[in-house]
Amino acid sequence: MSTKEHPAQPSNETVTAAPQKPKKKWGPTLTPKHQTERQQLPIYQARDAIVHAIKRNPTVIIVGETGSGKTTQIPQFLLEADLAQFGAIAVTQPRRVAATSLARRVAEEAGSRLGHRVGYTVRFDDMSCPATKIKYLTDGMLMREILADPLLHRYNYVILDEAHERTLRTDVLFGMLKQIQKERARMVQVNRAEWQKSHSDKPTGPDTTEKQLPDSDPAPTNGDNQATETNDTSVSTSDKRSKRKFVNELKIVVMSATLDAERFSEYFDHARILYVAGRQYPVRIFNAVEPQNDYLDAALVTSLQIHTEQGPGDILLFLSGQEEIESLEKLLLDQRSQLPPNSMDLLVCPIYAALPAAQQAKVFNPTPPNARKIILATNIAETSLTIPGIRYVVDTGVHKIRGYSSRIGIESLLVAPVSKSAARQRAGRAGREAMGYCYRLYTEDTFDELEEDTVPEILRCNLAAATLQLKASGIDDVLGFDYMDRPPKVAMLRALEQLYALGALDDQGKLSKLGRWMAEFPLDPSYAKVLHASQELGCTTEVIDVIALFSIDTLFFMPFDKREEAAEARRKFMHGDGDHLTYLNLQKAYMEVKGDSSWCHDHFVNGRGMRHVQDVRKQIRQVCQRMGVNPNASCGTDFDKVLQCFIRGFFNHTALLQPDGSYKSVVGSQIVHIHPSSSLFGQRREAIFYNELIFTSKLYIRGVSAIQANWIPEAAPRYFQQKSHMLPSQS
DNA sequence: GAGCACTGC
Numbered sequence: 001m002s003t004k005e006h007p008a009q010p011s012n013e014t015v016t017a018a019p020q021k022p023k024k025k026w027g028p029t030l031t032p033k034h035q036t037e038r039q040q041l042p043i044y045q046a047r048d049a050i051v052h053a054i055k056r057n058p059t060v061i062i063v064g065e066t067g068s069g070k071t072t073q074i075p076q077f078l079l080e081a082d083l084a085q086f087g088a089i090a091v092t093q094p095r096r097v098a099a100t101s102l103a104r105r106v107a108e109e110a111g112s113r114l115g116h117r118v119g120y121t122v123r124f125d126d127m128s129c130p131a132t133k134i135k136y137l138t139d140g141m142l143m144r145e146i147l148a149d150p151l152l153h154r155y156n157y158v159i160l161d162e163a164h165e166r167t168l169r170t171d172v173l174f175g176m177l178k179q180i181q182k183e184r185a186r187m188v189q190v191n192r193a194e195w196q197k198s199h200s201d202k203p204t205g206p207d208t209t210e211k212q213l214p215d216s217d218p219a220p221t222n223g224d225n226q227a228t229e230t231n232d233t234s235v236s237t238s239d240k241r242s243k244r245k246f247v248n249e250l251k252i253v254v255m256s257a258t259l260d261a262e263r264f265s266e267y268f269d270h271a272r273i274l275y276v277a278g279r280q281y282p283v284r285i286f287n288a289v290e291p292q293n294d295y296l297d298a299a300l301v302t303s304l305q306i307h308t309e310q311g312p313g314d315i316l317l318f319l320s321g322q323e324e325i326e327s328l329e330k331l332l333l334d335q336r337s338q339l340p341p342n343s344m345d346l347l348v349c350p351i352y353a354a355l356p357a358a359q360q361a362k363v364f365n366p367t368p369p370n371a372r373k374i375i376l377a378t379n380i381a382e383t384s385l386t387i388p389g390i391r392y393v394v395d396t397g398v399h400k401i402r403g404y405s406s407r408i409g410i411e412s413l414l415v416a417p418v419s420k421s422a423a424r425q426r427a428g429r430a431g432r433e434a435m436g437y438c439y440r441l442y443t444e445d446t447f448d449e450l451e452e453d454t455v456p457e458i459l460r461c462n463l464a465a466a467t468l469q470l471k472a473s474g475i476d477d478v479l480g481f482d483y484m485d486r487p488p489k490v491a492m493l494r495a496l497e498q499l500y501a502l503g504a505l506d507d508q509g510k511l512s513k514l515g516r517w518m519a520e521f522p523l524d525p526s527y528a529k530v531l532h533a534s535q536e537l538g539c540t541t542e543v544i545d546v547i548a549l550f551s552i553d554t555l556f557f558m559p560f561d562k563r564e565e566a567a568e569a570r571r572k573f574m575h576g577d578g579d580h581l582t583y584l585n586l587q588k589a590y591m592e593v594k595g596d597s598s599w600c601h602d603h604f605v606n607g608r609g610m611r612h613v614q615d616v617r618k619q620i621r622q623v624c625q626r627m628g629v630n631p632n633a634s635c636g637t638d639f640d641k642v643l644q645c646f647i648r649g650f651f652n653h654t655a656l657l658q659p660d661g662s663y664k665s666v667v668g669s670q671i672v673h674i675h676p677s678s679s680l681f682g683q684r685r686e687a688i689f690y691n692e693l694i695f696t697s698k699l700y701i702r703g704v705s706a707i708q709a710n711w712i713p714e715a716a717p718r719y720f721q722q723k724s725h726m727l728p729s730q731s
Numbered sequence: 732g733a734g735c736a737c738t739g740c
Contacts, residue, residue, distance in 0.1 A: 094737065123739050140738045148740085169738070321735060353736065378735055400735040413734065457737090465739095522739035553734065616739095623740050676732040696734075 041069035059271035065278025087156025139169040166456035281431035313391020314373040345371040406491035412695040463495035472519035530649035539635035548617035549583040552609040566604040578705030651716035
């Protein structure tokens with residue numbers, strides 16, 4: 001194996017401390033303990049330089065590695081520098097847990113009760129109030145806030161954290177925020193001109209008796225944090241004065257961990273880039289000398305070698321999925337008995353999203369003395385979870401990644417090589433607490449050939465939901481939207497087509513009344529359409545339950561050593577017509593036992609998942625009530641109605657039985673396979689529909705129920721008028 | 732005969 005030092009933090013533009021300026025009076029007082037802790041963070045030295053840059057520039061890009069403290073400190077710097085008088089600071093996160101735990105920590109540091117000056121807002125959980133000045137929120141939540149407040153008047157600063165992850169939502173937010181920033185700058189300009197005009201033309205006129213600018217400056221000037229009074233153009237009114245609102249410029253801060261800052265800067269009109277030093281320990285990289293044709297075997301050999309030859313510290317091994325984790329777990333347990341005497345014990349801990357919570361928790365148990373933990377993980381451990389005690393990382397160099405072909409409208413979930421930045425992220429997991437080691441099971445040449453970054457999610461997913469959000473937030477020209485990475489035109493057109501077929505867009509491509517209604521719900525457009533149809537068919541209560549259940553991926557656990565038991569437990573809920581009504585049975589049973597967690601455990605039901613389902617269910621019911629829809633309308637036992645609702649949203653997801661027993665999709669004429677997790681697996685029914693079509697080892701359909709073939713054309717007459725050749729002949 | 736990870740009035 002050849003060795004190479006992990007690339008160190010570049011220092012070309014590292015910010016330096018600026019001359020100290022006298023501090024203003026209006027900040028929270030720090031407890032001495034926290035003050036010392038904060039001052040020890042690398043970023044504290046750059047405090048004034050950062051504040052100065054943000055004051056002087058509309059947008060700033062901040063690059064800082066893990067441990068720099070940028071996410072917790074920069075919002076506090078702004079607050080302490082008195083820059084948040086006229087608006088709050090929003091800090092977005094891709095994940096809920098990050099938003100809530102950061103808020104907790106910053107509230108403590110800033111001496112605020114959580115939910116007062118420092119708070120958070122995530123789905124189902126709002127710990128903020130109108131006086132909240134620093135608010136951590138998920139990026140999806142900020143998108144929701146834009147729908148209600150298109151210019152985000154409440155905020156003076158929006159900090160987009162973890163921008164390098166390029167989630168679908170951060171990418172959409174980039175374009176939206178750029179536009180909001182431009183519009184607010186324009187309003188400030190207009191207002192400044194009016195203000196100057198009114199003061200030079202008629203110094204004793206009635207306007208001078210109006211409220212003065214809050215900072216009592218003689219006139220607003222360029223630069224920092226001005227607040228001016230203006231007409232809110234989003235409100236039409238006969239009495240302008242009563243509708244006047246303070247508008248100030250929106251400052252955007254983009255925070256990223258990678259070195260791809262130039263692309264962010266270019267996109268944000270050549271924004272200033274600041275680099276802050278991290279506090280990551282060095283990680284020594286070892287590459288395979290020869291290409292490995294069996295990375296599972298290489299992973300096994302390498303981990304055992306680390307275990308028997310290297311000093312203390314746990315091992316984190318990255319694999320592509322559950323199946324690989326299970327098989328390697330078995331192999332390691334077999335090998336454990338053959339370890340040389342006197343060697344440490346080896347504890348094998350699998351972790352992936354579909355693993356029951358109780359077993360997930362095991363990776364966080366402290367490793368007992370004279371033992372070593374080896375954690376077998378998917379990319380859940382790359383960003384979502386930080387596991388303490390890791391000193392060694394073994395990287396297979398692969399992950400499973402979702403893809404989407406807009407040309408054929410099919411999703412995929414396939415094993416693929418990681419990008420260089422993902423490989424670096426994985427290696428970094430070994431250097432959180434001390435110097436670490438990373439063993440890459442591929443050659444240095446292979447590494448050099450990897451893509452620089454993972455393809456942004458927006459380039460590999462169905463855009464229907466994002467397009468509906470854009471339309472609903474007032475951005476009509478979605479083809480001309482300012483994407484940082486523009487999706488192919490065919491992908492955008494396909495999303496528009498799908499929304500049109502659902503009735504969310506009218507013939508001119510404008511958001512219809514139905515589309516507006518659909519956008520109010522935190523649901524994919526197809527599900528929102530199903531919910532809408534439920535009003536007409538009188539089964540809203542059943543449809544809400546089924547939709548809520550489909551909001552989680554793993555309802556039933558299938559542990560590989562208790563497969564038969566789990567299948568037996570599942571049969572109790574099985575409905576002959578498929579998964580949708582099976583799910584309804586599960587929800588009914590769950591309600592009868594009042595969500596008892598030991599009942600869930602005994603029936604191999606995902607208890608944590610079911611609690612999430614109840615939250616979703618409650619939320620959809622609330623939105624229904626707000627929209628004047630009765631969430632209690634029930635079809636009794638006429639369950640055909642429920643399935644008929646579903647095909648109003650999934651009319652393009654139907655398939656017909658062929659003479660040879662296979663199923664052929666009505667749209668696209670492809671042979672599709674019912675997934676083994678479906679209650680209809682192995683069954684022959686005249687016609688079926690499905691929620692999801694995904695290519696893995698085969699073209700699988702998931703969430704499958706049986707229907708009558710003649711329901712299909714009725715479900716979407718507008719769609720099938722032009723495509724009548726696709727329909728079953730009897731209609 | 733089998734699914735990477737997130738998210739939302």
